[in-house]
Amino acid sequence: MNFSVNGRAYELALDPRTSLLDLLREHLRLTGTKKGCDQGACGACTVLVDGVRINSCLALAVQYQGREITTVEGLANEPELHPLQSAFIEQDGFQCGYCTPGQICSALAMVEEARRGVPSVLTPDLSVDHIDLTHDELRERMSGNLCRCGAHNGIIAAIEAALATRAAP
Amino acid sequence: MMQFEYQQARDVAEAVRLAAGSADVKYLGGGTNLVDLMRETIEHPRSVIDVSNLERQITFREDGSAFIGAAAKNTSVAADRNIRIHFPMLARALLSGASGQIRNMATVGGNIMQRTRCLYFYDDAARCNKRTPGAGCDAIGGFNRMNAILGASDSCVATHPSDMCVALAALDAIVHLEGSAGRRTLKLTELHRLPGETPHIETQLEPGELITAVEIPACSFAAHSTYRKIRDRASYAFALVSVAAALDVGADGKVRDVRLALGGVAHKPWRAFRAEQALRGADANEAAFAAAADEELQDAHGLRDNAFKIELARRVIVATLSELAETRPTAKPNGRNGS
Numbered sequence: 374m375n376f377s378v379n380g381r382a383y384e385l386a387l388d389p390r391t392s393l394l395d396l397l398r399e400h401l402r403l404t405g406t407k408k409g410c411d412q413g414a415c416g417a418c419t420v421l422v423d424g425v426r427i428n429s430c431l432a433l434a435v436q437y438q439g440r441e442i443t444t445v446e447g448l449a450n451e452p453e454l455h456p457l458q459s460a461f462i463e464q465d466g467f468q469c470g471y472c473t474p475g476q477i478c479s480a481l482a483m484v485e486e487a488r489r490g491v492p493s494v495l496t497p498d499l500s501v502d503h504i505d506l507t508h509d510e511l512r513e514r515m516s517g518n519l520c521r522c523g524a525h526n527g528i529i530a531a532i533e534a535a536l537a538t539r540a541a542p
Numbered sequence: 543m544m545q546f547e548y549q550q551a552r553d554v555a556e557a558v559r560l561a562a563g564s565a566d567v568k569y570l571g572g573g574t575n576l577v578d579l580m581r582e583t584i585e586h587p588r589s590v591i592d593v594s595n596l597e598r599q600i601t602f603r604e605d606g607s608a609f610i611g612a613a614a615k616n617t618s619v620a621a622d623r624n625i626r627i628h629f630p631m632l633a634r635a636l637l638s639g640a641s642g643q644i645r646n647m648a649t650v651g652g653n654i655m656q657r658t659r660c661l662y663f664y665d666d667a668a669r670c671n672k673r674t675p676g677a678g679c680d681a682i683g684g685f686n687r688m689n690a691i692l693g694a695s696d697s698c699v700a701t702h703p704s705d706m707c708v709a710l711a712a713l714d715a716i717v718h719l720e721g722s723a724g725r726r727t728l729k730l731t732e733l734h735r736l737p738g739e740t741p742h743i744e745t746q747l748e749p750g751e752l753i754t755a756v757e758i759p760a761c762s763f764a765a766h767s768t769y770r771k772i773r774d775r776a777s778y779a780f781a782l783v784s785v786a787a788a789l790d791v792g793a794d795g796k797v798r799d800v801r802l803a804l805g806g807v808a809h810k811p812w813r814a815f816r817a818e819q820a821l822r823g824a825d826a827n828e829a830a831f832a833a834a835a836d837e838e839l840q841d842a843h844g845l846r847d848n849a850f851k852i853e854l855a856r857r858v859i860v861a862t863l864s865e866l867a868e869t870r871p872t873a874k875p876n877g878r879n880g881s
Contacts (some may be wrong), residue, residue: 375752388548389590390543390545390580392577410576411581411849412581413574413578413643413644416641416643419643426642426643426645426646427643427646427647428574428641428644431573431574431577431578431644431647432573432577432647433548433570433573433577435548435592436573436592438596438765446553451582465714465866479642479643482642483642486617486642489621490616490621491621491624492621492633492637492640492776493637494634494637494771496637498629499626499630499633499634500627502623511774512777513777514642514775515642516641516642516775516776516778517640517641517642517643517644517778518641522648530673535692536779
C-alpha cells in the first residue's frame with residue numbers, strides 16, 4: 374500500500390485491519406498523533422486528510438491510500454513552531470499535553486471549515502455563507518476534542534489568539 | 543478485530559455483485575460505526591466492501607426536491623447551500639450529531655445503517671438480544687437512561703442513535719436501494735423496524751442490499767423548520783430526546799400542515815403521525831401543541847431511569863413548535879424570517 378504523510382511517500386504491506394492511527398504510530402513511528410479512547414470519543418487521534426480533520430482511530434488505513442495525510446509532525450516550519458503551537462504555549466492550552474496534537478490539528482482544520490462556510494449547530498442563520506467564529510462557536514466546533522486536564526479555556530484562548538494574530542494587518 | 547477481506551467497489555453494480563446477497567458481507571462508508579463495532583468483534587464480517595467512493599453528489603432540483611448520493615459526507619450535506627436554505631432541519635440535525643471530525647468521515651448511507659449505542663449492546667459481558675438472539679436484555683432492568691420510551695418490546699429497549707434520520711423521517715425521505723434482485727425504494731420511516739421479538743433484525747434491507755441515495759421530496763414549508771436536541775452534554779453526545787419539526791401556519795392562525803419526528807425515544811426515528819394529524823387545522827398555539835404531544839405520547843412507557851423522557855419529549859415538542867409558530871415567515875414569496 375502507498376501512503377503520503379507530511380509530504381513524504383511510504384510504501385508498505387499492511388493488514389487491512391490496521392487503523393490509520395496504528396499505521397502512523399506503529400508502522401511509521403510518527404508518535405505525535407495520540408491514541409486516547411480508540412473509539413472516536415476523544416479526538417486525541419485527530420489528523421488531517423487533504424486538509425480535512427478526521428479521527429484516525431476510526432479510519433481503516435487502507436481507505437486513505439493516495440491521500441495527503443498531515444499529522445502534528447508536519448505542521449511546524451522547523452525550527453519555528455507553527456503559530457498555533459506557540460499560541461498553545463502562551464495561552465496555557467495544555468497541562469499533560471496528551472490531547473494537544475489532536476487539539477492543534479483539529480483547530481487548524483476547524484478554522485478552514487468555517488472559512489468554507491460549514492455551519493455549526495450554533496450558527497444562528499443557516500442561510501448566510503459567512504461564519505463568525507465567536508467564543509461559543511469555537512467551543513462547539515472543538516467539542517470533538519476532550520482534554521482530561523480541563524485546559525479547554527486555554528485551548529479556546531489559544532485558538533482565539535492565533536486567529537487574532539492572523540487577522541491583524 | 544477478526545480478519546476480513548477488503549475490496550473497493552468502483553460502482554454500485556460492482557459493490558452489489560461483490561456482496562452477492564451475503565449476510566456475511568458489510569458495506570463500508572466512513573467507518574465511524576462499523577470499524578468500532580468490528581474492533582469490539584460485535585461485527586465480524588467475512589468481507590468488507592468499501593463504497594465510500596461511490597456517488598456523493600448533492601443535487602437540488604427545480605421542483606424543490608433534493609437527491610443525495612449515499613456516499614456524501616455528513617458535513618457536505620449540512621454545508622450544502624440548498625439543504626441549509628430549503629431543509630434547515632436536516633442541516634441542523636446533522637450538525638447536532640457527533641463531532642466535526644466524525645461528520646467529516648461519516649456518510650449518509652452509513653448514518654442510516656448505524657447501530658444502537660445501548661450500553662448493553664456494546665458490553666459483551668451483558669445479555670443482549672440484538673447481539674445474541676434469545677439471550678435476554680440487561681438494559682430493561684439496568685441503566686436505561688438512554689433507552690426507548692416508544693415502540694419498545696420485552697426483548698429490546700434500544701434506540702436508534704441517528705439525528706439525521708429524525709429529520710429525514712419528518713421530511714418523508716425516500717431511500718434508494720440496489721441489490722441482487724434489482725433496484726427499489728423505501729420510505730425512510732419504513733426502513734427501520736421496531737424490535738418486537740427479533741431486535742437483531744434492524745432494517746427492511748435484504749442481505750447485500752446497498753443504499754445508493756436519499757431523495758427528499760419538495761416540501762413548501764420545510765424552509766421554516768428546525769431540529770432541537772436535548773442531551774446530557776452541550777455538545778458531542780447522543781440525544782435524550784430530539785425533535786425535528788416544520789410548521790405551516792395560515793393567515794387565520796391555524797396549522798395548515800406540520801411535520802414532526804422524534805429522536806432518542808425509539809428503535810427507529812419516530813415520525814409523530816398522531817401528533818401531526820391532531821395538529822392539522824388546529825390553532826397554532828401552545829395548548830394545541832401540548833394536546834398533540836399528549837396524543838403522540840399516550841402509549842409511551844418509561845423504564846427505571848428514563849420515565850422523565852416522556853415529559854421531556856412533551857415539553858420539547860411544545861417548545862419547538864412554539865418557536866416555529868412565533869418565528870413564522872410573513873406571507874411573501876420565498877420569504878425568510880431574518881431572526
